[in-house]
Every structure is written in C-alpha cells, then in structure tokens.
Amino acid sequence: MNFLKLFLLFSLLPVAFSHETFDSRLLPRPLILEYPDIAETHFNDLENELRLHCDSWRFSVEANNVNPWKTIPEECAGYVKDYLTGRAYAFDLERVSKEAGVYAKSVELNGDGKDVWIFDIDDTLLSNLPYYADHGYGLKLYEEVLSLGFKVFLLTGRTEGKRKVTVENLNNAGFREWHKLILRSADDHEKLAIIYKSEKRSEMEKEGYRLLGNSGDQWSDLLGTSVALRSFKLPNPMYYIP
Amino acid sequence: MNFLKLFLLFSLLPVAFSHETFDSRLLPRPLILEYPDIAETHFNDLENELRLHCDSWRFSVEANNVNPWKTIPEECAGYVKDYLTGRAYAFDLERVSKEAGVYAKSVELNGDGKDVWIFDIDDTLLSNLPYYADHGYGLKLYEEVLSLGFKVFLLTGRTEGKRKVTVENLNNAGFREWHKLILRSADDHEKLAIIYKSEKRSEMEKEGYRLLGNSGDQWSDLLGTSVALRSFKLPNPMYYIP
Known part of the structure; x- marks a missing residue:
C-alpha cells in the first residue's frame, strides 16, 4: 500500500504544481483531492471487513470448527x-x-x-x-x-x-x-x-x-x-x- | 478495484486537461501516466501471489494437511x-x-x-x-x-x-x-x-x-x-x- 500512496503522490503532484495555471473551474480541486479518497477508504473498509469475515468463516469450515453448516453465509456468496x-x-x-x-x-x-x-x-x-x-x-x-x-x-x-x-x-x-x-x-x-x-x-x-x-x-x-x-x-x- | 480505477481517472483528469498550460518539464507526462501504473500492477501481482501462497499454506496448516512443519515458510513471515x-x-x-x-x-x-x-x-x-x-x-x-x-x-x-x-x-x-x-x-x-x-x-x-x-x-x-x-x-x- 505504501507504493500505492507513492503513486498517488506522484499522480497528484502535477495538480499541486499546476493549480495556479490551470482552470480551477474545470474540476474543483477539493473535490478531486478529497472526495474519492474518503469514498475509497470507506469502500475498502467494507471490502476488508467482508473479506476478514468470509476468510474466517472459510478457515472455520476447513478446520472443522463450524460443523454442521447448511449454506454458505449469504454475504460470503461472492467471496466463495x-x-x-x-x-x-x-x-x-x-x-x-x-x-x-x-x-x-x-x-x-x-x-x-x-x-x-x-x-x-x-x-x-x-x-x-x-x-x-x-x-x-x-x-x-x-x-x-x-x-x-x-x-x-x-x-x-x-x-x-x-x-x-x-x-x-x-x-x-x-x-x-x-x-x-x-x-x-x-x-x-x-x-x-x-x-x-x-x-x-x-x-x-x-x-x-x-x-x-x-x-x-x-x-x-x-x-x-x-x-x-x-x-x-x-x-x-x-x-x-x- | 474498479473504484480505484475511477479514482485514478479523476485524479489524472486535471493532468489531462491541463497539460497544455502547465510546465511539462516539471514532470514529464508519460512518466506520470505510465510508469507507476506498470510498477503498481507488477507490485500487486507479486503481493497477490504471495498472499495466495501464504493463505494456502495457512489453510493447509489449520486443516492439518501440512504435518509436521518446523517453521513458518520464510517468505510468509511478514504475512503471519x-x-x-x-x-x-x-x-x-x-x-x-x-x-x-x-x-x-x-x-x-x-x-x-x-x-x-x-x-x-x-x-x-x-x-x-x-x-x-x-x-x-x-x-x-x-x-x-x-x-x-x-x-x-x-x-x-x-x-x-x-x-x-x-x-x-x-x-x-x-x-x-x-x-x-x-x-x-x-x-x-x-x-x-x-x-x-x-x-x-x-x-x-x-x-x-x-x-x-x-x-x-x-x-x-x-x-x-x-x-x-x-x-x-x-x-x-x-x-x-x-
């Protein structure tokens, strides 16, 4: 993830350096810098949470800790x-x-x-x-x-x-x-x-x-x-x- | 990951729209648009590969398929x-x-x-x-x-x-x-x-x-x-x- 941050830093650098000269009405700067970041974090949180949950379910199944079980947990269908x-x-x-x-x-x-x-x-x-x-x-x-x-x-x-x-x-x-x-x-x-x-x-x-x-x-x-x-x-x- | 792509699109938009007006010597555009993308893909590939490998090792251990084992596989130390x-x-x-x-x-x-x-x-x-x-x-x-x-x-x-x-x-x-x-x-x-x-x-x-x-x-x-x-x-x- 550090590499990702580095990449984002690089990809945002031109914005930082160029915002004096490019038309700021085109895409308002705060929107670009903040909105996707928050949304992405939220999305990743949910995705990570689901993965933790379903990973854990799968481990429990394979180690025979969950026993018996009838169906894949609904929320883990995509994961499975x-x-x-x-x-x-x-x-x-x-x-x-x-x-x-x-x-x-x-x-x-x-x-x-x-x-x-x-x-x-x-x-x-x-x-x-x-x-x-x-x-x-x-x-x-x-x-x-x-x-x-x-x-x-x-x-x-x-x-x-x-x-x-x-x-x-x-x-x-x-x-x-x-x-x-x-x-x-x-x-x-x-x-x-x-x-x-x-x-x-x-x-x-x-x-x-x-x-x-x-x-x-x-x-x-x-x-x-x-x-x-x-x-x-x-x-x-x-x-x-x- | 689609969301990430969307985010990158948004964060790169100003570069695309502004490259006529901002000083292209500051950071050459091809470098920004191409280099990190390839490097990131490569990095993610390696990371995913290692995770697959170590996930699989951990499953095998927990299901008692790997038995006996002496040490954590060296490449999975960070994962564990x-x-x-x-x-x-x-x-x-x-x-x-x-x-x-x-x-x-x-x-x-x-x-x-x-x-x-x-x-x-x-x-x-x-x-x-x-x-x-x-x-x-x-x-x-x-x-x-x-x-x-x-x-x-x-x-x-x-x-x-x-x-x-x-x-x-x-x-x-x-x-x-x-x-x-x-x-x-x-x-x-x-x-x-x-x-x-x-x-x-x-x-x-x-x-x-x-x-x-x-x-x-x-x-x-x-x-x-x-x-x-x-x-x-x-x-x-x-x-x-x-």
Missing part, C-alpha cells in the same frame, strides 16, 4: 465464487495434493498388497466445476500413489445404482485403475456419511488392509473410526455432508 | 506477522470461541458432574502475544462452559515443575476455577504431545468422564485416541507441536 473461480482454490488443491504426495513417498509400504490409499470421488477425484472437470482434477496424486504401489480404494456416498455412470465418469476423467469401488448399498442409504464411511474403512481393516492415506473434501470422509494414518482434507466451501 | 497483529487472528479466535459456545449450549449435559470440557493452556487460554495476553484471551468460552455446568480440565504440555507459575499465570489472566490441572509428570517428558494428551484423556474416560468438548491450538491437543465429542482448533500459524 471468487475463491472457486479464481486462483486460490487451485492453489489450495495443488498444495494438498503436494503434501499428500510428500507423505505418500515418505511412508514405508509393506509391499504385500495391503497398503491402501482411499479416495472419495465427488469434489475429490471428480469436480462439479467445469474448469476442474476438464483439467484432470485429483489425477496427479492418484497416479502418484498408484505408481508408489498403493492399493487404491474409491469410497463414495453415491449409491450402488450409479455404479455404471460413476465408472464412466471416472474413466472419462482419466481414472482407470482401482482395487475396489465402494458405493452405498441399500443397507447404507439412511446412514450418515461419517458412519457409512467409517464402517467401510473398518471392513477394510478387518480384511488386513493398512489404511495409510485418505483424501476427501468432507470431514465425514476422513473422521469417525478406523481413520487412516494420515488424512488429507481438500477444500470445499460449497457444501457440508455430515 | 500481519495476520497475528492485525484483525484477522482476533476474528478467527472470536469465531472459534463463538462456534464452541453454540455447541456447548446445544449439547445435553448429564448433570452428574461428569460432563467435561478440556482446555489446552498455551495459546489457547494464555497468549504469548502481548495484546492478547492483556485482553482476556480465551476467557469468554471458559466462563461460558463453566456457567453451563461443564467440569473443566486443563491439559497442558508444561511440566509438573511449572505448576506454581502456571497457576499464577492462569490466575493473573482471570482463570480461577477448574476441576483439574494436568501437567506432564516425569514419566511423560519424552512422549509426543499427541500421545501424552491421548493417554490423559483416556484416563478421564476410565474415571467415567464424558469428554464433550476440547479446545486447543494444536492438532496434537485434539487428535489421537479418546478424542472429545467435538474438538475446536484455535488458529496457530506460529509453531507446530507433534
């Missing part, structure tokens, strides 16, 4: 849209993917085919946002854990009836290899996601799998029982699934 | 300082406290004296930052859960030898009532915080306490085993304790 359509969401996704990759490479695999990485599907491997849907969202980490020798389990809240379309969606987005795709059976329809997913992870453990990593955009993908050794929370300020 | 000394940290603390309060009021207490809220001490009840140290940091939620009838357990990584000074610190900051203050005994010195705190929570459970809420600035205050029904993560982009 900017976040998702701007570069910040991409930045955040990239970082989670990178951190997960660092961990995946560091963790010692047993190599007996029982080392597991779990992926949620919607807004973890597949995106609802057109840009991300077309740009291999989630694919990088996926390829990485596969090449390291993890067994990949896909654990989704989608129902069994959507198996075929889900496989198509996955294939179309470049995901072609997994050990198991787990969808909700009729028995699981009424369960909270956190219960359903915990039960499925517990079954994996009972089958002797070691749950080393888990990636999901919802805390209900990651918490509960039989949690993975490390969980990676992808950002999602759009909706909350209990 | 601004965050802590500006209003954003206060905003975030306030929100966590508020969300915890909403939950505390909503949860049904058994009323048998076994309903527990756990607080970490450093950077949860007591702050290292001078401003917060003097402004009842953490006190509001503390008073709230006490008045609701929770039993308060203080669970800190400080060692038993610091009991006296810890009590003094707490009293000086306005904390005078708790059920139990648990510090590290000699046996616990070598343990990771997450192990030590899990063990202490497990002991509480064995004594019949219901761990309904837990507030801490470190994930190692909140995760592990015998986790509370709800955990509240206070922001801390300063340091990480495993």
